[in-house]
Amino acid sequence: MTIRNVMPRIMLASSAVAAVLLMFGPADVARAQGKGKGGGGKQGGAPAATAATRPPNPAWANAEVHTLKVQGNVYMIVGPGGNTAVQIGDSGALVVDTQYEEVSGKIVAEIRKLTSKPIRYVINTSADMDHTDGNAKISRAGAPVIGGNLGAVAFDNGATIVAHENVLRAMSEGPEGKADTNADKLPTTTFFQGQKEIFFNEEPVIVMFEPAAHTNGDSMVFFRRSDVLATGDIFNMDSYPVINVDKGGSINGVIKALNVVLDITIPKHEQEGGTYVIPGHGRLTDEHDVLEYRDMVTIIRDRVQNLIKQGKTLAQVKEAKPTFEYDGRWSAATGPGSTDMFVEAVFRSLAPKK
Amino acid sequence: MGIVIRAKFSGSLVLRSLILLGSALMTSPAFAQVDLSGTWNPQYQEDQPERIPGPALVDYLGIPINAQARQWALSWDPDRLGLPEHQCQVHTAAYIYRGPLQLRIWEERDPQTQELIAIRQYTSTYEQNRTIYMDGRPHPPEYAAHTWMGFSTGKWEGNILTVYTTHIKQGWHRRNGIPSSDKITLVEHFIRHDNHLTHVSVVTDPIYLTEPLIKSEDYLLNTNSGGNWLWPCEYVEELPNADLTKVPSFMPGKNPFEHEFADKFHIPVEAALGGAETMYPEYMKKLKSAAK
Numbered sequence: 001m002t003i004r005n006v007m008p009r010i011m012l013a014s015s016a017v018a019a020v021l022l023m024f025g026p027a028d029v030a031r032a033q034g035k036g037k038g039g040g041g042k043q044g045g046a047p048a049a050t051a052a053t054r055p056p057n058p059a060w061a062n063a064e065v066h067t068l069k070v071q072g073n074v075y076m077i078v079g080p081g082g083n084t085a086v087q088i089g090d091s092g093a094l095v096v097d098t099q100y101e102e103v104s105g106k107i108v109a110e111i112r113k114l115t116s117k118p119i120r121y122v123i124n125t126s127a128d129m130d131h132t133d134g135n136a137k138i139s140r141a142g143a144p145v146i147g148g149n150l151g152a153v154a155f156d157n158g159a160t161i162v163a164h165e166n167v168l169r170a171m172s173e174g175p176e177g178k179a180d181t182n183a184d185k186l187p188t189t190t191f192f193q194g195q196k197e198i199f200f201n202e203e204p205v206i207v208m209f210e211p212a213a214h215t216n217g218d219s220m221v222f223f224r225r226s227d228v229l230a231t232g233d234i235f236n237m238d239s240y241p242v243i244n245v246d247k248g249g250s251i252n253g254v255i256k257a258l259n260v261v262l263d264i265t266i267p268k269h270e271q272e273g274g275t276y277v278i279p280g281h282g283r284l285t286d287e288h289d290v291l292e293y294r295d296m297v298t299i300i301r302d303r304v305q306n307l308i309k310q311g312k313t314l315a316q317v318k319e320a321k322p323t324f325e326y327d328g329r330w331s332a333a334t335g336p337g338s339t340d341m342f343v344e345a346v347f348r349s350l351a352p353k354k
Numbered sequence: 355m356g357i358v359i360r361a362k363f364s365g366s367l368v369l370r371s372l373i374l375l376g377s378a379l380m381t382s383p384a385f386a387q388v389d390l391s392g393t394w395n396p397q398y399q400e401d402q403p404e405r406i407p408g409p410a411l412v413d414y415l416g417i418p419i420n421a422q423a424r425q426w427a428l429s430w431d432p433d434r435l436g437l438p439e440h441q442c443q444v445h446t447a448a449y450i451y452r453g454p455l456q457l458r459i460w461e462e463r464d465p466q467t468q469e470l471i472a473i474r475q476y477t478s479t480y481e482q483n484r485t486i487y488m489d490g491r492p493h494p495p496e497y498a499a500h501t502w503m504g505f506s507t508g509k510w511e512g513n514i515l516t517v518y519t520t521h522i523k524q525g526w527h528r529r530n531g532i533p534s535s536d537k538i539t540l541v542e543h544f545i546r547h548d549n550h551l552t553h554v555s556v557v558t559d560p561i562y563l564t565e566p567l568i569k570s571e572d573y574l575l576n577t578n579s580g581g582n583w584l585w586p587c588e589y590v591e592e593l594p595n596a597d598l599t600k601v602p603s604f605m606p607g608k609n610p611f612e613h614e615f616a617d618k619f620h621i622p623v624e625a626a627l628g629g630a631e632t633m634y635p636e637y638m639k640k641l642k643s644a645a646k
Contacts (some may be wrong), residue, residue, distance in 0.1 A: 020508075020585055024585065066495065066497070068495070068497060068498060071581070076497070078497045140632045198517060227590075230561060255599070267442070269481070270442050270444045270480050270481060270482070270502070270585070270587055271439065271440075271442045271443050271444060271587075272444065272501055272502055272523075273501075276499065277460070282497070283496060283497045283498065283499065283500070284497060284498060284499040287439060288443065288523055288524075289500070289523070289524070289536070291439045291440070292524050294601070295601045295603075298599070298600075299429065299601055299603045300600040302601075302603070302605075303605065303606070306605060324421075324422060324425055324605075324606075325422040325423065325425040325426040325429070325533075326422075327422070327428075328535075328538070328560075328561045328562075329535055329536075329561045
């Protein structure tokens with residue numbers, strides 16, 4: 001190969017690099033500049049991030065993963081981290097939420113059963129570890145649309161990871177308060193308000209920001225042609241809402257987002273079917289399931305608000321059992337989503353700030 | 355000798371044929387069973403006040419509800435049914451046979467083998483189509499969607515069709531606010547005697563019932579099968595400028611109708627609030643002795 005032959009390739013690669021840097025957001029630039037495959041640690045210009053430090057969880061590694069066809073182009077992969085939505089078509093695969101790193105291989109294997117095309121997009125509905133921990137492995141199983149093979153070779157960048165800017169910020173600080181974020185897991189394309197629109201697999205895909213709901217960085221993903229909505233943890237079918245007040249979440253934001261879901265969903269017949277809703281956790285649902293959940297959450301909010309107006313303290317509110325008739329169905333055994341933590345989050349959302 | 359041999363052979367053949375026929379009768383689940391096909395009209399002599407005019411508010415008598423279900427029902431404001439998304443809400447498979455309806459039943463058979471694949475039903479109220487699979491297929495996984503009619507599989511127990519249903523949506527055990535969870539399972543028996551059909555249902559609800567809820571209804575065969583009606587439901591906004599995100603409900607202990615039914619029929623409120631004890635005849639004696 002002569003120099004003359006090499007130079008155009010270098011120039012072409014440089015041009016492609018420049019173009020990609022211009023077209024990607026700041027997160028992409030930082031990631032492209034700073035690291036190679038499997039890299040981690042603090043990168044030039046990138047938010048602070050360290051290599052993963054948490055020990056592997058054998059329960060997650062051994063967990064079963066199952067795939068359910070929802071409708072249209074959309075599937076639901078059920079695993080230990082909740083639900084992953086996958087849209088497939090001629091252009092490749094788009095993945096919503098990546099669960100835990102331990103099951104990334106199984107999730108990729110499930111996607112491979114659906115399509116041999118590359119994974120092009122990963123979308124995170126929040127920064128929580130059970131939605132983002134598998135980002136690196138699942139992203140690296142694919143390649144970005146932009147630049148095609150050249151882009152993938154130039155940056156070794158994997159599929160584009162899309163999320164609200166607050167997800168990037170939260171992950172940079174360490175998900176769930178622990179600085180265990182591998183930079184490979186970070187979103188590469190972020191948006192700041194409103195919605196991010198993607199046209200993929202002949203389908204409009206709308207990433208909708210829902211402020212101050214489960215956290216301050218929640219998004220829902222609406223597959224407009226398939227008529228399927230993935231809500232992330234704004235709506236869980238196996239627990240009360242998980243509201244992280246310290247991360248900007250609030251009960252009124254959750255209720256507002258649930259009402260948005262009700263606005264989007266249209267039943268096919270007699271309040272059944274039509275638009276399907278993939279919750280962050282739990283079984284597949286439609287509008288009526290969301291409706292009953294919205295009713296419950298709103299009723300509990302109203303009760304806690306009423307008790308606060310009476311001057312009740314948090315302990316007194318808990319003593320009044322405002323969730324009594326719902327606990328058997330919706331309280332998680334412990335931790336987030338349990339009665340205790342849900343009532344506390346509702347109280348902290350509503351009580352006057354001192 | 356030849357005659358004897360033939361006789362022995364013939365006897366053996368008849369015996370074998372009988373055994374074969376018997377085996378076929380015993381092993382083929384859908385062979386020579388009662389045909390439930392036809393259009394069936396419900397009879398309302400049983401529990402008529404609940405089924406036609408509808409139950410009174412805070413009439414929970416005879417339902418084995420737990421304390422959680424009672425509070426759920428007491429906080430239920432009927433105005434909630436005016437919210438757009440609630441207006442077309444359907445009675446679940448565990449309740450729908452109680453209401454006014456026409457029930458059409460037909461069989462789906464494999465055209466090649468004539469084996470029974472499914473028994474299908476059309477319920478005119480709410481236009482509900484129900485499939486009872488008879489081919490032994492498994493129920494869907496837990497993470498599959500739920501529907502009003504759920505997922506049903508059936509088997510013949512003698513001449514009784516027994517049906518097992520899962521994946522039913524959240525609904526109500528009685529349409530005055532008593533909730534049924536999306537965790538219920540339903541066992542039904544369809545029993546035909548000539549032109550008379552008895553339907554018995556046993557609902558188990560681990561969230562809201564302390565015991566299974568057992569109900570029955572009777573139907574008569576209707577030879578005028580053109581009577582099934584449609585039920586196009588489209589919501590309307592019932593009030594201008596209403597806040598459609600507000601969920602009508604009563605605060606705990608503030609249901610204004612708590613005493614209405616009990617006072618009307620001169621029974622203690624505790625009786626009207628239901629529970630397993632109120633299902634049994636012995637409860638009548640308890641009420642009478644309490645009244646003395």
